[in-house]
Amino acid sequence: MNNKTNYEYLLSDLSSLKGVGDKTKNLLKKKNINNLFDLLWKLPKSYTDRSLSYKIKDLKIGETQTVTIVPQKYNFPRVRKLPNRVLCVDETGELDCVFFNSYEGYVKKILPLGKEITVSGKIGHFRNKYQITNPKYISDNSSLIKQVHNKYSLTDGISEKIYNKILNQIIINLPKFNEWHSENIMSKFQNISWNDSIKELHKPENIGNFKSNFYQRLAFDEIFSTFLVNSEIRKKIKRIKKKNKNINVNKQNTVIKNLGFSLTNDQTKSLREINNDLNSTNKMFRLLQGDVGSGKTIVSLLAAINTINSGFQVAFMAPTEILARQHYNLARKIFPKNLKIELISGKSEYSVRKEIYKNLENKKIDIIFGTHAIFQKKVIFKKLGLIVIDEQHKFGVNQRKKLSDKGGIDCDVLLMTATPIPRTLTMTVYGDMDISIIREKPSNRKTIKTYSKLESKIEDVLKFIKKEIKLGNQIFWVCPLIEESKKLDHSSAVKKFEFLNKKFPNQVCLLHGKTLMEEKNIILNNFLKNKFKILVSTTIIEVGIDFPNANVIIIENANKFGLSQLHQLRGRVGRGEKDSACILMFKSNLTDNAKKRIKILKDSNDGFLISEEDMKLRGFGDILGFKQSGTKNFKLADPIHHNDLFLLAEKEMRRIEKMNEDIGKFKPLIKLYDRADIINDIA
Numbered sequence: 218m219n220n221k222t223n224y225e226y227l228l229s230d231l232s233s234l235k236g237v238g239d240k241t242k243n244l245l246k247k248k249n250i251n252n253l254f255d256l257l258w259k260l261p262k263s264y265t266d267r268s269l270s271y272k273i274k275d276l277k278i279g280e281t282q283t284v285t286i287v288p289q290k291y292n293f294p295r296v297r298k299l300p301n302r303v304l305c306v307d308e309t310g311e312l313d314c315v316f317f318n319s320y321e322g323y324v325k326k327i328l329p330l331g332k333e334i335t336v337s338g339k340i341g342h343f344r345n346k347y348q349i350t351n352p353k354y355i356s357d358n359s360s361l362i363k364q365v366h367n368k369y370s371l372t373d374g375i376s377e378k379i380y381n382k383i384l385n386q387i388i389i390n391l392p393k394f395n396e397w398h399s400e401n402i403m404s405k406f407q408n409i410s411w412n413d414s415i416k417e418l419h420k421p422e423n424i425g426n427f428k429s430n431f432y433q434r435l436a437f438d439e440i441f442s443t444f445l446v447n448s449e450i451r452k453k454i455k456r457i458k459k460k461n462k463n464i465n466v467n468k469q470n471t472v473i474k475n476l477g478f479s480l481t482n483d484q485t486k487s488l489r490e491i492n493n494d495l496n497s498t499n500k501m502f503r504l505l506q507g508d509v510g511s512g513k514t515i516v517s518l519l520a521a522i523n524t525i526n527s528g529f530q531v532a533f534m535a536p537t538e539i540l541a542r543q544h545y546n547l548a549r550k551i552f553p554k555n556l557k558i559e560l561i562s563g564k565s566e567y568s569v570r571k572e573i574y575k576n577l578e579n580k581k582i583d584i585i586f587g588t589h590a591i592f593q594k595k596v597i598f599k600k601l602g603l604i605v606i607d608e609q610h611k612f613g614v615n616q617r618k619k620l621s622d623k624g625g626i627d628c629d630v631l632l633m634t635a636t637p638i639p640r641t642l643t644m645t646v647y648g649d650m651d652i653s654i655i656r657e658k659p660s661n662r663k664t665i666k667t668y669s670k671l672e673s674k675i676e677d678v679l680k681f682i683k684k685e686i687k688l689g690n691q692i693f694w695v696c697p698l699i700e701e702s703k704k705l706d707h708s709s710a711v712k713k714f715e716f717l718n719k720k721f722p723n724q725v726c727l728l729h730g731k732t733l734m735e736e737k738n739i740i741l742n743n744f745l746k747n748k749f750k751i752l753v754s755t756t757i758i759e760v761g762i763d764f765p766n767a768n769v770i771i772i773e774n775a776n777k778f779g780l781s782q783l784h785q786l787r788g789r790v791g792r793g794e795k796d797s798a799c800i801l802m803f804k805s806n807l808t809d810n811a812k813k814r815i816k817i818l819k820d821s822n823d824g825f826l827i828s829e830e831d832m833k834l835r836g837f838g839d840i841l842g843f844k845q846s847g848t849k850n851f852k853l854a855d856p857i858h859h860n861d862l863f864l865l866a867e868k869e870m871r872r873i874e875k876m877n878e879d880i881g882k883f884k885p886l887i888k889l890y891d892r893a894d895i896i897n898d899i900a
């Protein structure tokens with residue numbers, strides 16, 4: 218058939234299959250199975266081998282076996298509770314087929330006397346005779362029974378038989394594609410084609426054979442298509458021509474000189490990469506990735522000053538107003554006094570805001586700080602040259618792509634994230650951007666001492682806090698995360714607040730998910746100004762804000778968090794000059810595995826390393842909360858077990874980029890696998 222050589226066949230609607238009516242279609246849709254291709258990834262969980270048949274005398278009690286018999290005599294008792302029985306024979310013995318709750322007519326129809334019938338089922342034994350109770354596999358056509366029957370974890374309402382029937386149709390008609398991979402890649406998988414791999418994947422004897430060449434090849438396809446799509450987006454953005462910025466190194470270095478510290482090597486390297494992008498005629502779309510406290514802000518501000526000195530404006534977006542204000546204050550401190558620096562705040566009066574809009578449009582403002590409000594339609598820049606977006610890890614690929622379009626042709630884009638992720642995931646999650654990494658922390662950083670404590674020892678903790686407060690220090694108290702209910706989160710924080718407020722009257726403030734935005738800003742500001750000593754909160758303590766005076770963080774029910782998350786929370790402290798501590802509280806003694814995990818945290822302050830280890834111990838799904846990234850939607854690929862495939866895919870993708878190879882041959886691959894559904898116009 219003509220259409221079978223085409224990927225479009227696999228993307229066609231389920232109702233093109235025999236045996237799929239509206240009912241089945243809707244059941245499958247509920248499971249997010251919308252086309253033939255989606256069905257391919259529903260793998261058999263186990264199988265029953267009914268292919269061999271036995272003589273009655275060789276049957277084994279307790280096994281599921283197939284036997285061909287001839288029905289001899291019906292026994293339909295009048296008493297309702299007793300089952301209907303059919304005495305069947307072969308030349309070696311007797312076997313009863315037993316039916317509970319059945320109609321005589323049905324039994325007579327499927328087991329006509331004197332005819333050869335094949336049945337398959339679990340062999341039982343009753344009153345010295347073999348029996349099969351309620352056999353489901355029963356037919357006068359033995360070839361229908363004598364097969365290997367796959368078992369799927371089934372959608373309610375779809376029987377095993379129907380499932381097998383549907384899948385067999387697809388597999389028989391699988392398109393044969395021209396190979397899209399290079400010879401080198403194919404040799405790693407013993408040259409097995411996509412088509413053959415799918416067939417192997419569905420063979421019952423291959424269930425769970427994750428190490429096989431076909432499984433690996435299919436996992437690789439999936440990873441590679443993701444990388445390829447990301448790479449295409451990246452190339453597309455970079456192809457956009459812009460006016461380059463002239464970097465005035467002297468002016469930049471004057472700012473650096475006045476910082477009071479020198480940049481770390483990684484900061485210098487990242488700044489150089491960013492400056493190169495600013496200076497080129499290709500649009501920048503770069504991610505600055507670095508652990509909490511690694512000093513990303515200063516790097517981005519230096520990029521900003523270089524952009525401004527080249528005659529452009531800069532928009533700097535932070536996730537919260539308080540963080541925007543902190544960045545704004547820092548800029549005012551370190552930038553030359555003649556620069557025009559503004560902050561758009563929700564609190565600004567309308568007339569003030571209107572003035573700011575006007576000045577942005579007339580280029581009387583060089584750099585503006587704010588939340589997403591700075592990207593409203595009515596905000597018009599005369600000559601925007603750079604957008605900086607801080608703490609962007611909540612954006613998915615699609616959202617980022619939209620961002621890159623903002624600001625117009627001459628505008629470069631720099632995103633920053635404090636979420637280190639395992640190496641193998643970088644291309645999956647951030648492959649659409651160029652990446653600069655700050656791994657090294659400023660050398661004046663003191664390590665944060667990390668302790669674990671049982672909740673029953675809370676008095677010790679309180680004593681410790683008292684001492685710290687006396688020394689003039691401040692404390693974060695993070696309350697247990699109760700996943701089932703936001704309400705409970707909130708009430709546990711309130712309770713803890715009340716408890717602590719009794720012990721430390723008028724020194725405790727509270728922040729939780731229900732606190733209104735405006736109130737939240739006031740509370741955080743008061744805490745920042747040292748008006749309170751302890752901030753009790755749920756996990757919402759702002760990412761990115763510098764609280765130089767806070768040096769202790771207490772995290773309750775710490776086993777509810779992933780290591781990366783604990784590490785991020787811990788990063789709220791230890792930014793100032795003082796010794797700092799993180800106390801992890803537990804309800805009960807730790808299991809060995811939990812001890813292992815906590816030890817990683819105690820031994821290391823490297824977010825990248827911690828995320829790697831966390832992924833190994835907990836799986837990758839949980840580490841980051843990257844819901845939109847699509848990472849979780851891999852069908853076969855798994856960043857832990859297929860570490861090598863991810864690295865191989867990256868290498869191959871780089872090779873293709875470098876050779877500038879035409880990617881037209883990957884069209885079917887991309888069309889079938891594009892999970893983000895962003896490439897519509899490729900090839």
Ligand code: ADP
Pocket residue numbers: 478479480481484507508509510511512513514515635659660661761763792
């Ligand atoms: P993050 O990467 O988490 O955004 P910040 O940019 O907020 O980190 O920096 C954290 C703190 O470290 C700030 O107080 C900043 O002034 C300071 N800092 C940044 N770079 C250096 C450096 N090279 N040496 C010393 N302190 C630095």
Ligand code: MG
Pocket residue numbers: 513514607635761762
């Ligand atoms: Mg930051």
